[in-house]
Amino acid sequence: MTSNISGRTLAFIFTSTILVSCVNHNLDKMTEAESDHIVKDLKSFFDKITQFSEGAQLGSFLSCYDSSPTFLHFSSDGKMRNYEELKKVCTEYYNTLKEQKIIIIQEKFHVMDTNLG
Secondary structure: OOOOOOHHHHHHHHHHHHHHHOOOOOOOOOOHHHHHHHHHHHHHHHHHHHHHHHOOOHHHHHOOOOOOOOOOEEOOOOOEEOHHHHHHHHHHHHOOOOOOOOOOOOOOOOOOOOOOO
């Protein structure tokens, strides 16, 4: 069974993960090797979370997110959710699925340096 929740929601989840995951606490300019390492780590993470999502493995999918009071998720519907609210939405979505196929049409990574000044 296919859910009415669009793939944009999943794409936004992945995008928001990039923004949260790309923090570099070093004030010096990031090297190309450091940037490449971040992209490699993110690709590995995306492969894992995509596999969980395609298999409708809710528990494994949610384990990729931080169940903490400071966690915030911004959905493609414009709503901001804490972990428990995200868990509820994902549970409703994944309980309607047996599996799904995620196809990446275009992939771009832009690593932002913390020293933007």
